Amino acid sequence: MGPEPEENAQIRLMRKARGRTSFPVEDLTTFIYGSPETVQKRRAAWHRVELALDSTDTTKLPPQYAKTSREDLYLDGLRMGKAAWDDQLQHDHAFFEWLTPRYTACNASPFGLTAIFFARTIELMGSPEQKSKWLPLIQSGHINGAYAQTELGHGSFVRGLETTATFDPASDSFVVNSPTLTSTKFWPGALGFSATHAVLMAKLITRDKDHGVHPFIVPLRDPETGKPMEGIELGDVGPKPSYNQTDNGYARFDNVSIPRSNMLMGHATVSSDGSYQKRPDVHVKAAYGSMLRTRAKMIWICAVQLAAAVAIAVRYSTVRQQGTLPYAEADGTETAIIHYRSQNSRLLTHLSRAYAILFASRRANDIYQDFESRQATRDFSTMTETHAVLSGIKAWATTLAADGAEDARKSCGAAGYLAISGLPELVQSATALCTLEGENYVLWQQAARELVKWAPKLSSNNLPSALRYLAGKYTPGQKCTATIPTAFLLPETQLEIFKHRSRRLISKSHRLFSASVSSGDSPSQAWNNNVTLLISAARAHVEYLVLQAFIASVSSMTTSPLKTTMTNLCSLFALTTIITGEAHCTFSEDGYLSETQLDAVRAQVNALLDTLVPDAVGLTDAWDFTDAGLASAIGMRDGDVYARVMAWTRQLPVNSSDQQVVVGRGWDEFIRPALNRGGRKL
């Protein structure tokens, strides 16, 4: 742990703030992680890995801030990744499959993808023989696998992939090629330097016929030396805003031969004579299962990353004293910035969203589990609706996490711009989630298509479950009937308001889209012209589902001070969604909420914030982040911000004495020659 920090003003402020918490924090930790056993197991696993990484002494500068060259960050990722990999081979692996030691998504580590993408694809797409061959090799830790789908020229549009796997009956093998520059595989994690094998998505060509994209297992490297196999060019995509601990890479194939048995044949087969056959009992899109599972998991990651960013910002704001409120008496005492409404309204709103995303992730997981159990019985009837709702929640959660983490970072002022604050890495990591595993604007539109499809059939008896709340007749021009301000704290009022907006936007976007088609536009033109509104409808729909999940989770709690706090937080989420957010998605455009009602909502938000500020530290502590996990000089549990910032800053290699060589070089080569030129015109 390092030496006990000296008592100072910041430590005292933090202790005092923590002392004001109105509920037992451990109860909330249990509520977040599901059970006391999970909390304990998770803690123990983290502690083992942090001991292995020697990262528990918070007086020491974490290595990722010391050496930031591309090479050094990759080596740091290997070090982190191997500690988690070793631990999961010995213990339960659930705590590292989706999070790395720095609480970023699994694909932040060069060891992170084997289980979740490589093995998973074999499970879903392999034949029984293939599963029994490959899965034990993976389980025994002999394979570090990558999943190679996206190419330089194609991301979202899978049909456009260009890599080919051409069957050669003479050698009973596939010949893999990258026929164009744009067919270069680009982005897959661990592809650059670390993976031994890849599941490669390539166009299957046999008997001169293109059968579309299929999965193949391709050995990439000599497992002894790590050198690429003959005919394969492999490399790194270079520096990125985050995820530099892993080697997102590129790959090109020049007549690389793999045995016929390396095509995953669970869904389609190629015989030794080159004949192609689809297995008759497999749904054409069964492979989407893996993608759906990934998206469901990503929502949980968004909750954790947003909560981590807010935890740092809340702790910093609790001990950072700066100025006094406008018009306040200047008595020499400065105000801790969390007491400024402009600060606490932002931080608590984002905190309420982190919890909202948490409950949304549970709902998403339930929806996915339901789909998976149906899939097991060959029932694919809910695939479209599952896909639509998970797409929408993924787009919503990643947007809120990225924007919220960035706003939390900004709320720390200049301190949030230091890499050692830990915030830039969290922000950039959350930001990537808006793009990877389905670009958000594409996903919003997929969610919207489902809404347009069902909009004319809302009185149907077989509405998908996520749409059932829309059933019945919708009356435009309706007004919210809440008259007393505290009515806005009632869950049923909140849900009614969210429902009205959702119905209004779904109904309207469907009406305008149809009108556009009727007036002679092609459906694609009509879609394009109304896409902003369609996306708003999808967002309003998702926000209804999320509020419903938040309310249901909180109602299930037994009466306690914790339940009171969580109820307030849920109301804060609902009411700040009403008064902030995008104008596209307003609750008031049609007059449903009047200006007077919105003023009442704003007043309630003020009151909720006053109630919740004393619990801000407890609500972030409850996520049970370790100091080593946050790796933030300004966001550690004890609040000792300034001492740690200076201690870490002084340990930076660039400030150490032997690095003055670099600085000396700078002075000799650039600065001294630039100075002392005398008498020239500036």
Add this chain to the structure above:
Amino acid sequence: MGPEPEENAQIRLMRKARGRTSFPVEDLTTFIYGSPETVQKRRAAWHRVELALDSTDTTKLPPQYAKTSREDLYLDGLRMGKAAWDDQLQHDHAFFEWLTPRYTACNASPFGLTAIFFARTIELMGSPEQKSKWLPLIQSGHINGAYAQTELGHGSFVRGLETTATFDPASDSFVVNSPTLTSTKFWPGALGFSATHAVLMAKLITRDKDHGVHPFIVPLRDPETGKPMEGIELGDVGPKPSYNQTDNGYARFDNVSIPRSNMLMGHATVSSDGSYQKRPDVHVKAAYGSMLRTRAKMIWICAVQLAAAVAIAVRYSTVRQQGTLPYAEADGTETAIIHYRSQNSRLLTHLSRAYAILFASRRANDIYQDFESRQATRDFSTMTETHAVLSGIKAWATTLAADGAEDARKSCGAAGYLAISGLPELVQSATALCTLEGENYVLWQQAARELVKWAPKLSSNNLPSALRYLAGKYTPGQKCTATIPTAFLLPETQLEIFKHRSRRLISKSHRLFSASVSSGDSPSQAWNNNVTLLISAARAHVEYLVLQAFIASVSSMTTSPLKTTMTNLCSLFALTTIITGEAHCTFSEDGYLSETQLDAVRAQVNALLDTLVPDAVGLTDAWDFTDAGLASAIGMRDGDVYARVMAWTRQLPVNSSDQQVVVGRGWDEFIRPALNRGGRKL
């Protein structure tokens, strides 16, 4: 220039798109930079510096992406900075004072601050003798100066600074000290390794009395060796999301003695007997002039940085083909993504904002110049209003630039996450502007205070000029009278809509603030409770001023195809501000605009976008960015995206053969040991 790129699909798409431009691009370049002479001089200066840096061959990977350690990026900054410094000593310096070779703010270079902060403070705060001593030394290039104000414990709140300069009559000198940890100077650019001298802001203590913060010139380093002077600890603040080319640093002082004459004595003096005297004819806040000038300049930088990000995204979107529109016939041709409404509505909205910020920066500059010429005659009467309006425009412009650049980056999908796209650096650079030189939430509130002050006096004859449009009686409950959809294209309608919102929010926030005070809240509580609304009022006010400036600039153009395009762009800015933006700041909450009217506005936006898409390339080309300046593999003029991405990626040192040493080390130390453990449970 490197070899001519081979013709390919991307180059053809770009040429075709550029060919569709409806106006002569050079005319718009002249309009942006002011005169054909300035355009030519600027081009020539950039070209000289780019030749000196050997950065004109776009086939070569720019060095900032190759070596990314803290040390290497600093050396890269010295190299860049010295090229600009040398050029400005020989030529006109206006083209490098506020932009570096990579189009980021001046404080991105370790040579960038001497003129704009160091010399400027001496000009404003020095006595005539001090000016004639120091300014020639600066003009002849003998000093690389820093401006050391912020401390670890204090940024926005200048009164809280703790560094002391205590007068010692025995030695006729000041003794400078950092008495606490939090008094450590933290953040000043070039302080880490590069500056020879600093203007240090410290509390002046003489005869045991604290006279508050005053400026002192402190020599920091031996100009021959670059080593810190006795008693001074200097270092770097470490890695940051951007600005790594400069050495934002920290400094601690331990009994450092400087001659009495090093206190800048233009505004106050300390005699050899230690007596302190303010000069009677100096306004207490005259020193703010420098800060105001900086903020006015920053607005221009926001315009350039946002335009640069949008230029990259527009070029990429012009050649990136991905999928087809929903419901479109799949005929094998993929759509260039700029044709998706979800893409072009974002990019053109941000582009219209880059131009809006450009015109706002001119207005801000006029306001500042007026203040400066009054200041020259000791007229400080407009200081408060100048400060308020520049604060508001700075907060507004930096918010739009940061959010817009990030959205442009996201619009490029995964490609925008590559450092070599140039976008992450631009985004993070724009993001910093929201915090530095006045944190935005602090500045919004300063703008709002001026509004609250004048709200009850809007019928007064001596309204500050920026508020004059608010004069006269305001009627709540008013409705917009526009009935036909094209009415929304009229500047007078647009201004009327913006004016109504501004008046509504100013009136309302003043009313609620006053009511809160009347009900017994302290003014600071009342402020805190209504701060969100107050900020909304400030934003609405600024947006009115900006729209006014945009409209005035465009009206002044002579009739031409360019004027038509700029008129459409101005309408796009106005109408997208109405239909996007924050719910806090809505135009419809009070029913001023009805849902039907908003639908008409949305339809007009669609039509404007259709008209403007063919001009997107021309409107970004007009900013005259060089390929070397953008340093973007995906945003160069010729559109040759994929070839350049692969060429640069292959040149990354981490992918070169000798760097396989690092990779070899990774395999030997981490991967091979992690594999081959056989038989263990995953």
